[in-house]
Amino acid sequence: MKNTIKNIALTAAMAIAGATVQGQSLTGYFMNNLPNTNIYNPAFNPKCKVYVSIYDIYAGAGNSGFAIKNMYKHVPEDDKYIVDLDQIYSSLAKKNYLFAEQNVQLFNFGFRIGEGYAHAGLSLRGFQSVSYPKDLLKLKDGTYFDEESKIDLGGLGVRANLYYQYSFGYSWEFSDKITFGAAIKRLKGIADVRTKKFDLVMTTDDDMYDVSLKSDVELQFSTGADIEFEYDEKGMIKDANATNMDFDDMTSDDWKKMLWKTKNGGWAMDLGMTYKFDDRLSFAASLIDFGGIKWKKYGKTLEQHGTFDFTGVDIAKYFDNLDSIGDVLTDSIAAFASPTDNSKAYTDWLNTKLYISAEYNVNKCIDLGMVFRGVWFNKGFHPSLTTSVNFRLGTATQISLSQSFINRRANVWGLGLSQQMGPIQLYFIWDQFSPMFWAMNGSDMAEKWFKNTNIGAFQTGLSIIIGRKKYYEKALFE
Amino acid sequence: MKKDYLVKLIAGALLITTALNSCRDDFEFEEFDKSDDSIAFNGKVAAPLINSKIKFSDFKPETINKRLHFSTDNTGLIHMIIDQEDKVQALPNMLTPEEMAALGLVPQPWQKQYTTEKQDVYRDNEKGTLMIKNPSFTLNSKTMNGSKIDLQINEIQFYKEDGTLLKTVTPVNPEYAESVTVDNSTTNGELSEALDMMPDYYIMTYTAKSDELKSNEKMRVNIVIDMPLEIKAKGFSIADTIELDIDDILENVDQLLLKSKAENSLPIDIKFQAYFIGKETRIDLLYAEGPWEIGAATTDDDGKVQKTVVVNHETTFEKNRIEGLLNNKCDKLVYEIELETVQDKYVKITDIQNIFMRMSMCAEAGYSTKD
Numbered sequence: 001m002k003n004t005i006k007n008i009a010l011t012a013a014m015a016i017a018g019a020t021v022q023g024q025s026l027t028g029y030f031m032n033n034l035p036n037t038n039i040y041n042p043a044f045n046p047k048c049k050v051y052v053s054i055y056d057i058y059a060g061a062g063n064s065g066f067a068i069k070n071m072y073k074h075v076p077e078d079d080k081y082i083v084d085l086d087q088i089y090s091s092l093a094k095k096n097y098l099f100a101e102q103n104v105q106l107f108n109f110g111f112r113i114g115e116g117y118a119h120a121g122l123s124l125r126g127f128q129s130v131s132y133p134k135d136l137l138k139l140k141d142g143t144y145f146d147e148e149s150k151i152d153l154g155g156l157g158v159r160a161n162l163y164y165q166y167s168f169g170y171s172w173e174f175s176d177k178i179t180f181g182a183a184i185k186r187l188k189g190i191a192d193v194r195t196k197k198f199d200l201v202m203t204t205d206d207d208m209y210d211v212s213l214k215s216d217v218e219l220q221f222s223t224g225a226d227i228e229f230e231y232d233e234k235g236m237i238k239d240a241n242a243t244n245m246d247f248d249d250m251t252s253d254d255w256k257k258m259l260w261k262t263k264n265g266g267w268a269m270d271l272g273m274t275y276k277f278d279d280r281l282s283f284a285a286s287l288i289d290f291g292g293i294k295w296k297k298y299g300k301t302l303e304q305h306g307t308f309d310f311t312g313v314d315i316a317k318y319f320d321n322l323d324s325i326g327d328v329l330t331d332s333i334a335a336f337a338s339p340t341d342n343s344k345a346y347t348d349w350l351n352t353k354l355y356i357s358a359e360y361n362v363n364k365c366i367d368l369g370m371v372f373r374g375v376w377f378n379k380g381f382h383p384s385l386t387t388s389v390n391f392r393l394g395t396a397t398q399i400s401l402s403q404s405f406i407n408r409r410a411n412v413w414g415l416g417l418s419q420q421m422g423p424i425q426l427y428f429i430w431d432q433f434s435p436m437f438w439a440m441n442g443s444d445m446a447e448k449w450f451k452n453t454n455i456g457a458f459q460t461g462l463s464i465i466i467g468r469k470k471y472y473e474k475a476l477f478e
Numbered sequence: 479m480k481k482d483y484l485v486k487l488i489a490g491a492l493l494i495t496t497a498l499n500s501c502r503d504d505f506e507f508e509e510f511d512k513s514d515d516s517i518a519f520n521g522k523v524a525a526p527l528i529n530s531k532i533k534f535s536d537f538k539p540e541t542i543n544k545r546l547h548f549s550t551d552n553t554g555l556i557h558m559i560i561d562q563e564d565k566v567q568a569l570p571n572m573l574t575p576e577e578m579a580a581l582g583l584v585p586q587p588w589q590k591q592y593t594t595e596k597q598d599v600y601r602d603n604e605k606g607t608l609m610i611k612n613p614s615f616t617l618n619s620k621t622m623n624g625s626k627i628d629l630q631i632n633e634i635q636f637y638k639e640d641g642t643l644l645k646t647v648t649p650v651n652p653e654y655a656e657s658v659t660v661d662n663s664t665t666n667g668e669l670s671e672a673l674d675m676m677p678d679y680y681i682m683t684y685t686a687k688s689d690e691l692k693s694n695e696k697m698r699v700n701i702v703i704d705m706p707l708e709i710k711a712k713g714f715s716i717a718d719t720i721e722l723d724i725d726d727i728l729e730n731v732d733q734l735l736l737k738s739k740a741e742n743s744l745p746i747d748i749k750f751q752a753y754f755i756g757k758e759t760r761i762d763l764l765y766a767e768g769p770w771e772i773g774a775a776t777t778d779d780d781g782k783v784q785k786t787v788v789v790n791h792e793t794t795f796e797k798n799r800i801e802g803l804l805n806n807k808c809d810k811l812v813y814e815i816e817l818e819t820v821q822d823k824y825v826k827i828t829d830i831q832n833i834f835m836r837m838s839m840c841a842e843a844g845y846s847t848k849d
Contacts, residue, residue, distance in 0.1 A: 072509040081509045083517045142521025144840055149524070208737060209524035209838040312529030312836060316536040451507075 024103075024288075025058065025429045025459045026386045026404050027414030030359060030369035033398040034418055034427055035463055036108055038119055040355055041272035041286035042169045042181030045117045046110060049467030053108035053121070058101070060431065060457030064407040065096035065132075069451035085140040092134040093408065095155045097378060099129035105461070112467075116172035119183075123167070127351070128160040131195075131378055143211075149204035157195025158219075159378065161348065163293060164188040169270065181272045181286075189264035189293040192348050193221035196301075213308040213336065220302075220346045222295035224258030229302075234331060235338030266293030268350055280361045289350040296345035308336035351377045365392045388414075395468065396420035404431075411452055425463045432456025517847045524840035533832045534707065534744065551706070554828040555781065560703040564594040569625070569688075569695040589687035591632065596679040597701060599636070606713035606816065609674045611824045614661035616702045617684055623692040628654040629699065630685045634669075636677035645672040654687065673705075707827035711746060715816040722754075722811050728804060733842040734795040738770060741834040743786045745777040745825040747818040748833065754803055755810040761803055764811075765793050772833065774820050781826030 029040050035051035037044045070091040073084035103125050110119030133155045143151065169183030197218040204211050221227075225242035232238040245254040268291025274284040310332075318325050357371035367390040374383045384406035391399045400416035413434070418427035430436060438450035535548030535556050545561040575585040600608075615634065619627040630652045636644045647668045649660045662670050672680075682701060728734070742748065749771050752764035776785040819825050 068507070068509065072513065078514075079512065081513045083513070085517065085519070140519050140521060142519075142523045142843070144522040144524035204524050208739060208836050209526050209840060211525055310526060312526035312838065314530045315528055316530045316532045451509075 024353075025060075025414070025416070025431045025457050026371075026373070026384065026406070026412070027388065027400050027402040027416040027431055028429045028459060029355070029357065029371050029386065030367060030388050030390045030402075031398055031400050031416050031418060031427070031429070032367075032390075033392070033420070033425070034461075035110060035425075035465055036105075036119075036121075036461070038110070038117075038169060038171070038181065038183070040288065041274065041284050042183040042270045043171045043179045043272040043274045043284065043286065044181070045112075045171055045179065046119075046465075047468055048112075048465045050111045051109060051466070052464045053105055054462040054464065056103075056105035056108065056459070056461035056463075058103040058457065058459040060102075060455075061098075061100035062407070062455035062457075063096070063098050064093065064454070065098075066091040067409075067452050067454040069448070085137060089134065089137040089140065092137060094134050095131065095378075095380065096134065097129050097131045099127070101128075101457075102126040113170075116170055118168075118170050120168050121166075123165045124162070125165055126160075126162045129158070129378070131155055131157045131159070143202065144204050144209065149206070151202045153200040153202075154198060155378075156200070157198045157378075159194045161192040161194075161293075162190040163192075163266075164190070165268075167270075171272075177276045179274045181270075183270040185268040185270070185289075185291065187266040187268055187291065187293050187350075188262050189222070189266065189295055189348075190259055190262050191221075191223045192264075192293065192295050193219070194348055196220050196346070208311070210312075211308075211310045213306075213310075215304060215306055215336075217304045217339075218301060220295070220299065220344075220348070222264060222297065222299040222346075224254075224262060224298070226298045227300060229341050231338070234334035236334055237339065263297040264293055264295045264299075266347070267291050272355075282359050284355070284357045284359070286355045288353040288355065290352045292347045292349035294345060294347045299343065299345045300341060301344045301346065302339045302341050304337065304339040306336045308333065349376075351375050366390070367392075386414075400429075402431075407455055409452070409454065411449060412455060420465065420468075423464050423466055425465050427459075427461055429459040430456065431458070515847075518844065519846070520844040522840055522842050524838065526836065526838040528835055528837040530836075531832045531834045533829060534827045535829065550829045553780070554830060556707045556827050556829055558705040558707060560599075560705075561700065562597045562703070563698060563700045564597070566696050566698045567592060567686075569621075569691055569697055571693045571695075572691045575690060585689075587687055587689045588691050589685060591683060591685045592699075594682045594684075594699070594701070596637075596681060598679050599673070599677045599703075605715045605717075606711065607674060607676060608714040608817075609710040609712075609824075610670060610705045611708040611710075612662060612706050613669055613673055614659050614704045615669070615682070616657060616659040616704065617682070618657045618700050618702070619686065620698050620700065621692075622696040623694065625688055625690060625692045625695050625697075626656065627686050627688045627697055628656060629658050630654045630687075631658055631660050632683040632685055634660070634672070634680050634682045636672045636675065636680045639678040644675045644677050647672050654685075708824045709819065709827065710822065710824050711817040711819045713816060713818060715814050717812055717814045719755075720811045720813070722809055724803060724808055728800050730845045731795075731800055731841045731843045732797050734800065735840045736764075736793045736795070737836075737838045737840070738791040738793075739789070739836040740772045740791075741786050741788045742772045743775045743777075743783040743831045744827065744833055745774050745781070745819065745831070746827075747774045747820060748772040749816040749818075750813070751816075752811050752813040754808045755812055756803070756806040756808040759806070761806045761808050762799055764813075765791075766799075767793075769814075769816070774818075774825075775831070777825065777831070779826075781828035781831065783831060 024039055028034065028037070031037065032044070032047060035046035035048055036053055036056060038046070066088045070087050071083060072081040073087060074081055103123055106122045106124060108119070108121030110117055133153055135152045136156060138151055143149065164187070166186040167183050169181065171179055171181030173179050197216055199214070199216040201214050202211065226244045227240050228243050229237050230239040230241070268289050270286065270288045272284065272286030274282060276282045313325050313329070352375070354374045355371055357369060359367055359369045361367050369388045369390060371386050372383065373386065374381050384404055386402050386404040388400055388402035393399065396419060398418045402414040404412040404414065406412050412432050414429070414431045415433045416427070416429040418425060432453055432455055434450045434453045435456065438446045547559050547561070549557050549559055551557060570588065572588055578585045615631070617629050617631055619629055621627055631649055632652065633646055633648045635646045638644060645668065647665050649664045650666060660669060684699065686697065749769040751769035753760050754762045770791050772789045773787040775783055775787055777783050
């Protein structure tokens with residue numbers, strides 16, 4: 001029993017295993033028992049008079065490329081598994097990304113004003129991603145191929161940010177059928193790094209294998225530290241130091257400067273509306289996180305542009321000193337690869353999301369929902385489609401089951417649970433239930449499903465909700 | 479209400495019990511447990527190696543006298559110049575003519591015959607015959623205190639390395655001058671004949687004289703051998719050695735393809751071969767099928783290029799040959815270039831002639847992180 005509970009706890013921890021690039025769970029969209037569904041659409045009105053969110057923690061990560069099952073190949077003669085780069089390569093899209101996202105609500109509350117609803121909150125939000133092109137894995141086969149010998153590493157890059165978000169929102173019923181909502185968000189950036197541009201193409205000629213490298217790279221970053229780079233004689237970065245603080249001996253003032261007294265600010269807004277077609281069918285649309293942060297304090301840009309064409313060494317110049325050829329080559333490569341830096345403010349836009357949904361009330365305890373979600377991220381638009389069935393067992397319990405098409409996979413099954421106990425509401429949401437299911441079910445099917453998982457998220461929260469009962473019709477068991 | 483509550487409770491308990499009972503016992507993946515934690519790479523890497531326009535004057539192996547250099551005359555003809563210095567000679571302290579006159583003596587000019595040390599011509603690494611049409615030897619003197627010294631070349635004796643005398647060349651009607659030159663015209667063509675024998679070294683006998691020597695004077699002669707490259711070559715080969723460290727490069731290579739391309743505008747047939755040496759033993763050849771042959775370009779009598787020769791060549795090192803190099807600890811590469819002029823006539827090597835050479839490689843390799 002003890003082991004079982006421990007294992008379930010471990011599995012629950014493993015459930016933080018992949019996310020959409022969303023910051024909000026796929027499954028939670030239709031969980032209208034939760035007071036903070038206005039994060040999906042500011043026109044969504046919580047079904048209560050007042051709420052105070054004690055905590056809401058969201059964490060997710062994922063890989064749009066391969067899953068566990070794509071990584072390994074069994075070698076029967078040795079009864080071993082080896083990393084299968086060919087399989088990983090064939091499972092990739094042209095552009096892929098690893099990502100993780102965190103959203104911690106430090107406080108959040110809302111209250112009804114007439115037919116409208118006002119809410120405010122403070123969150124700490126973080127996002128990290130590494131983008132990688134399929135051609136990166138092409139290097140497993142070397143640099144020369146029988147067909148076109150071209151490796152395009154364009155799109156390789158990193159993105160990470162950490163910021164505070166103060167949000168103030170309001171929704172109002174425009175008519176019996178239409179509700180509008182908006183939220184304004186003040187953003188305070190703590191740290192940011194992003195690859196603004198990464199173009200790197202390597203070609204190898206078929207005749208005499210001449211190699212050409214063309215690159216255009218721009219990396220921007222800002223932290224609370226004023227970073228200065230030191231370069232060696234070849235122009236390569238050999239060290240980076242903070243001029244306004246000592247990383248090895250940080251004072252409390254230094255931490256405050258970095259984490260709280262940040263001067264990098266920005267704005268974002270959420271817009272939304274709902275339309276009640278009739279008593280059963282309703283539609284909603286929203287645009288979330290439309291905005292960005294201007295990283296002006298200690299904003300830095302590292303750039304590298306160049307072309308390196310190598311057609312062989314002119315040994316006529318080095319007959320007397322063949323040993324120097326190596327140095328000449330490394331100097332040439334360093335001249336091509338060496339970056340320059342400058343202090344430049346820049347704006348980094350948030351991952352703006354678009355939601356379009358439809359909800360159908362089957363009866364007072366079952367809803368069916370479908371939501372299309374698209375995220376602008378990394379110069380691309382990333383869509384997903386989620387369908388869900390939502391059960392209300394009384395006014396206190398809601399269970400939501402969802403299925404999503406996302407990242408070329410349809411095996412994303414989510415589960416959401418919320419339970420009211422007096423004024424306290426506790427909820428858990430898994431966007432990809434496969435890890436929990438794998439932990440609870442020892443079948444091969446569960447294992448196959450988990451190994452085919454590359455995305456998921458977990459959200460949990462605790463809220464105090466006052467004055468909810470009048471907003472619910474009697475449901476199952478009542 | 480109570481009934482509803484009971485139903486919820488029982489349903490919940492059933493759910494939890496079922497879930498707990500079906501929990502798996504181990505949370506391990508066979509893939510992770512039985513993984514050998516290595517990643518294998520297997521593919522081809524290709525890159526160019528050499529892209530060079532090599533003039534005759536660019537090639538200067540260290541084994542040739544270190545004072546060798548090339549120059550070009552106003553016709554474009556390349557001259558190979560060897561500049562050699564003999565040892566310093568201390569000259570006697572003589573009375574000046576004024577001092578002799580004061581003593582009632584008749585001033586006599588000073589004169590002495592000297593022999594140089596052994597001076598290098600060709601070394602062991604050069605084989606075959608290289609005939610120079612119009613070579614010359616020039617003898618110059620340098621003094622420390624500014625005395626004027628006149629020189630006369632008496633004879634030049636050419637030897638092989640073992641001391642065998644090949645030929646003695648004596649100038650006809652030798653003259654005295656501060657800088658004196660002998661060539662075929664002053665030796666009845668014997669100078670060319672001597673050099674055609676590919677001597678390893680020579681010793682020159684010369685006479686130095688002066689009307690006035692300053693006190694504590696020292697003299698050093700230097701000999702400049704000028705070989706204008708109007709040449710005939712018969713199997714003339716030059717060899718040199720390069721140190722190699724191939725273990726890191728070839729360890730994971732399964733196959734290596736070397737592509738070579740040359741465009742020759744030199745009027746010389748060239749054969750190129752290289753030998754892989756390990757523990758002082760020849761292990762393998764670069765070109766297993768025989769040396770890479772590059773035909774001579776067609777030039778006119780002035781050395782102007784009329785038609786170049788383009789040659790492509792590929793050679794493959796399979797796994798067994800690569801293993802042979804590694805197992806036998808190959809640590810040197812000896813390359814040999816053999817030159818041959820065609821039609822048994824002298825050809826001019828000018829500074830506009832060159833060999834444009836390209837060499838590239840494509841390696842098929844396998845690598846595992848476990849290694």
